[in-house]
Amino acid sequence: MQLSDYSAFPAEIPILVEDDIFLYPFMISPIFLSDEKNVHAAVEAVDTNSLVLVCTTKPGQEGERTFDSIYDAGVVGSIMRKVTLPDGRIKVLFQGLARGKILEPVSESPLTAKVDIIQTKPYNELKIEALMEVLREKLKQLSSVSNQFPPDLLRTIEENHEPNRIADLISSTIKIKKEESYKLFIEEDIEKRLLLLIDIISEEIEASKLQKEIRSKVHSRIEKVNKEYFLKEQLKQIQQELGTDTQREEEIEEYYKKLEEKKPFMEKDAYKEVKKQIDRFARMHPDSADANLIQGYLDWVLEVPFGKHSKKHLKVEDVQKQLDKDHYSLKKPKERIVEYFSVRELAELRGVADKQIKGAILCFAGPPGVGKTSLANSIAKALKRKLVRIALGGLEDVNELRGHRRTYIGAMPGRIVQGLIDAGEMNPVMVLDEIDKVGRSMRGDPTSVLLEILDPEQNSEFRDYYLNFNIDLSQVIFIATANDIGAIPGPLRDRMEFIFLSSYTPQEKYEIAKRYLIPQELKKHALKKNEFSISKAALEMVIENYTREAGVRNLRRRVADMVRKAAKEILTNPEIGKVNVSVKNLKEFLDKPVFEIDPTDNVPTVGVVNGLAWTAVGGDVLKIESIKIKGKGGLQLTGSLGEVMKESARIALSVVKTQIDQGKLKIDESIIFKTPKEKEENIKLEPSEVYKRYDLHIHVPEGATPKDGPSAGITMATAIASILGEYKVRADVAMTGELTLTGKVLPIGGLKEKLIAADKAKMKKVLIPMKNYKRDLDDIPESVKENLEIVPVTRIEEVLKEALILE
Structure with a gap:
C-alpha cells in the first residue's frame, strides 16, 4: 500500500505505540518493540505489506496499550526492516510519511484503527512566508543562546520553503511536553501551527537566556572563590614571612604542649595515636572537612583527665x-x-x-x-x-x-x-x-x-x-x-x-520521715522547723493509709503535699505562726487514703485463703478464692496467672486428691452431690467422689495484674481442701510456700516483704517453709516478729491443720 494512493484512505491499518516521543513525517527512526500488542501489529504490517500508524501514549499512561491511553494522532509510515534481537525484542526501522489521525477503533489485539491523513487547509502563501521569516529569525536567536540547533539543521530550514516540513523539523528538535507536541501535530491550519511554534521558541529563548545568565553568575562566583582562596593563601604566606599569622600555630603548639604534659600518664599506644592526629592536623589545610573532624577529636581526647586522681586517702x-x-x-x-x-x-x-x-x-x-x-x-x-x-x-x-x-x-x-x-x-x-x-x-x-x-x-x-x-x-x-x-x-x-535492699517496715518509714524527709522538705519549701509539726499518730496514719510502696518515695511526696499546704496557710494567715497536723485535720492536708492492704475481718470463710505475694513495690496479701460447681472434676484458673502459677494450682489439686484418697482429709458424705437414684437407694459414696463430681474454679483477685511464681502452692492447696471438704479457713492466718507433688513445702523468696505485708494486714499467724524459718528469720524486723506468730511447716498436712477449722 502506497501513501501516494490517497484514495485508499481512510483505511484500516495496525497501530504501534511509542512511550517517549512523537515521531514526525520524513523521519527514519528505529523502534524497539517488546510488548505483545506492538509485536503483533508489526508482524501483521510486514506480512500484509501494510502501512502502520505510530502513536504516542498520554502522560502517565506509559506502558498501557489501549485506545484510551494513546493520542488519537500519529505518523503514518512503513516498516523498512524488521530484526529479532537476542533478548526477545523486535527492532523495526520505521519511515514516517504523513500525519494521520484515528477515526474509529477497529481491534484491540493487535491495535487496529480506521485512519485518515491529516490534510493541511488552504493558506495564503505571502502570509505564511512572512511567518516563516519570523520563525527563522527566532531560531537564529535561540541558536545563539542554546546548542539545540546544529548549523546543518539551520541551513536546511533556511533553504526549505515547505511550511509543514519546516514545522515538523523544528518540532522534532526542540524539547517540549507531550501535550504541546500533540497540539502542534494535530493542527491542520499551518498558520496557527507556525504561530504556536513562534510562541514556544520565544519561551525557549527566554529560558535559555536565564540559564545562560545563571551559569555565568555561578562561573563568576566560582572564579571569585578560587581567586579569594589563592589570595588568602598568598596572604598567609606573606603573614608567615612577617611573623604575624600565629593563631593556627599557637593552637597546634598548645595541643603538643597538653600532650607532653599527659605523656607520663598515658600508655604508649594512646600517646602515639594522639600525636599522629596532631601531626596530621598540622599538615592539613585549615578549611578542609577532615581538619575540623580531627580538631574536634583533639579537643575531646586532650580533655581526658590522664593522671588526675582524687588525692584523699580512703578511710x-x-x-x-x-x-x-x-x-x-x-x-x-x-x-x-x-x-x-x-x-x-x-x-x-x-x-x-x-x-x-x-x-x-x-x-x-x-x-x-x-x-x-x-x-x-x-x-x-x-x-x-x-x-x-x-x-x-x-x-x-x-x-x-x-x-x-x-x-x-x-x-x-x-x-x-x-x-x-x-x-x-x-x-x-x-x-x-x-x-x-x-x-x-x-x-x-x-x-x-x-x-x-x-x-x-x-x-x-x-x-x-x-x-x-x-x-x-x-x-x-x-x-x-x-x-x-x-x-x-x-x-x-x-x-x-x-x-x-528490701522494703522498709512502717516503724523504719516513721523514723526516716522524722529524721530525713520532713527536715529536707521544710528546707525545700522555705519553712522553719518551728513553723510545722505533725503528730506521731498522724505520721503513722500517712505511712499506713496514704502510701503504697516498698521505699519512701511516695511518702516524701505526701510530706511535700502537707508542707506546701502549710506554706500556703502561713502566707495567707501570718498570725497563725505554726501549722500542726494531727489525725483530726489530716484530711485537710491529703486526699483520700489509699488502703494498700485490707486488714483481716477475722471471719472464717470456706474457700478463701490469705496468700502472701512479692511485688516490685513490696509485699502484698492476696485472697485466693475458690468455688466448686457440679461437673466432672475440671479445674478453671483465672486472674492473669503465669505458667508456673498454673502448674502450682494443678499440683495443689493432685496433692489434695491424694490427701482425700489416703483419708488424711476427711470428707463428709453429706456434702457430695447425689443423683435421685443414689438418694433413693441410699448408696454410700466414696470420698473421692467429691473431686470427681465437681468442677473447681480458683481465682486470684486483681485480675488485670499478671502474677507468676510457685510460692502460692500451699495457699492454693488450702483453698482447694477448704472448698472440697467445706472447711472454713482461719481469716487471721496467711501463708506462703512452694508445694511439691509429694506434699513437701519448699522455701520461697521475698520473705521479709511478705511478712511486713502480713503485719500491715493485722494477721496473727503466718505459715512459712521450715528452711526459710531457719535461714531468713534473722532478717525480719523485730517489730514484725513481735506482732506475728510465725509457724514453720514442712508438709501440707501441717498447713491444713493450722489453716483449716477441722472440727
Whole structure:
C-alpha cells in the first residue's frame, strides 16, 4: 500500500505505540518493540505489506496499550526492516510519511484503527512566508543562546520553503511536553501551527537566556572563590614571612604542649595515636572537612583527665559515718559496703596497686525508692570523689557506651569516657542506673560492652571506638542499681555482687520521715522547723493509709503535699505562726487514703485463703478464692496467672486428691452431690467422689495484674481442701510456700516483704517453709516478729491443720 494512493484512505491499518516521543513525517527512526500488542501489529504490517500508524501514549499512561491511553494522532509510515534481537525484542526501522489521525477503533489485539491523513487547509502563501521569516529569525536567536540547533539543521530550514516540513523539523528538535507536541501535530491550519511554534521558541529563548545568565553568575562566583582562596593563601604566606599569622600555630603548639604534659600518664599506644592526629592536623589545610573532624577529636581526647586522681586517702570510718548519717536502717547493705572499702583501705595502707585488687562490682538491687542511688551518693561523699551517673534505662545503641567511630558524622566518645571528662579525674564513683532495663536492638547489645566495663580482668584496657586506644577503668568505683535482677543477662549478673535492699517496715518509714524527709522538705519549701509539726499518730496514719510502696518515695511526696499546704496557710494567715497536723485535720492536708492492704475481718470463710505475694513495690496479701460447681472434676484458673502459677494450682489439686484418697482429709458424705437414684437407694459414696463430681474454679483477685511464681502452692492447696471438704479457713492466718507433688513445702523468696505485708494486714499467724524459718528469720524486723506468730511447716498436712477449722 502506497501513501501516494490517497484514495485508499481512510483505511484500516495496525497501530504501534511509542512511550517517549512523537515521531514526525520524513523521519527514519528505529523502534524497539517488546510488548505483545506492538509485536503483533508489526508482524501483521510486514506480512500484509501494510502501512502502520505510530502513536504516542498520554502522560502517565506509559506502558498501557489501549485506545484510551494513546493520542488519537500519529505518523503514518512503513516498516523498512524488521530484526529479532537476542533478548526477545523486535527492532523495526520505521519511515514516517504523513500525519494521520484515528477515526474509529477497529481491534484491540493487535491495535487496529480506521485512519485518515491529516490534510493541511488552504493558506495564503505571502502570509505564511512572512511567518516563516519570523520563525527563522527566532531560531537564529535561540541558536545563539542554546546548542539545540546544529548549523546543518539551520541551513536546511533556511533553504526549505515547505511550511509543514519546516514545522515538523523544528518540532522534532526542540524539547517540549507531550501535550504541546500533540497540539502542534494535530493542527491542520499551518498558520496557527507556525504561530504556536513562534510562541514556544520565544519561551525557549527566554529560558535559555536565564540559564545562560545563571551559569555565568555561578562561573563568576566560582572564579571569585578560587581567586579569594589563592589570595588568602598568598596572604598567609606573606603573614608567615612577617611573623604575624600565629593563631593556627599557637593552637597546634598548645595541643603538643597538653600532650607532653599527659605523656607520663598515658600508655604508649594512646600517646602515639594522639600525636599522629596532631601531626596530621598540622599538615592539613585549615578549611578542609577532615581538619575540623580531627580538631574536634583533639579537643575531646586532650580533655581526658590522664593522671588526675582524687588525692584523699580512703578511710572506712568516713564511709561508715556518711552511710549512718544519710540512711536509717539498711544494716546489712551498710556492712557489705564497709567490708568492700575495708579491703581497698588495707590494700592502700600496704602499697598494693589498685590493679591487683580485683574487687567485685557492687549492684544495689531492690524496689524503687529504697535508697539505691542515694547509697552511691553517700559513698562518693565519704570518699571525696566525683559522682557520675549513667542512666542505662532503655539504652539500645552499643555506641552510646563504647563511642562512635570517627568516620560517622556527629561522632562522640562513649558515655563512660564522657563521664571521666565531666568528673575531671580517673577514679570517680560511677553509678550505672537501672542496669536491668538495658535494651537490645539492631544497633547492638549494650550488655556486651557492660561485660567488659564491669569485669575487673578486662576493664583496665577498655577500648573506646572514638578515642581508638585503651582507657584504664580499674580505678573507677562502679556501682550498679537494679529493680529486678532476673532481667539482667546471666553473664552480666555473674560479674556483679548483689546487695539487696528490701522494703522498709512502717516503724523504719516513721523514723526516716522524722529524721530525713520532713527536715529536707521544710528546707525545700522555705519553712522553719518551728513553723510545722505533725503528730506521731498522724505520721503513722500517712505511712499506713496514704502510701503504697516498698521505699519512701511516695511518702516524701505526701510530706511535700502537707508542707506546701502549710506554706500556703502561713502566707495567707501570718498570725497563725505554726501549722500542726494531727489525725483530726489530716484530711485537710491529703486526699483520700489509699488502703494498700485490707486488714483481716477475722471471719472464717470456706474457700478463701490469705496468700502472701512479692511485688516490685513490696509485699502484698492476696485472697485466693475458690468455688466448686457440679461437673466432672475440671479445674478453671483465672486472674492473669503465669505458667508456673498454673502448674502450682494443678499440683495443689493432685496433692489434695491424694490427701482425700489416703483419708488424711476427711470428707463428709453429706456434702457430695447425689443423683435421685443414689438418694433413693441410699448408696454410700466414696470420698473421692467429691473431686470427681465437681468442677473447681480458683481465682486470684486483681485480675488485670499478671502474677507468676510457685510460692502460692500451699495457699492454693488450702483453698482447694477448704472448698472440697467445706472447711472454713482461719481469716487471721496467711501463708506462703512452694508445694511439691509429694506434699513437701519448699522455701520461697521475698520473705521479709511478705511478712511486713502480713503485719500491715493485722494477721496473727503466718505459715512459712521450715528452711526459710531457719535461714531468713534473722532478717525480719523485730517489730514484725513481735506482732506475728510465725509457724514453720514442712508438709501440707501441717498447713491444713493450722489453716483449716477441722472440727
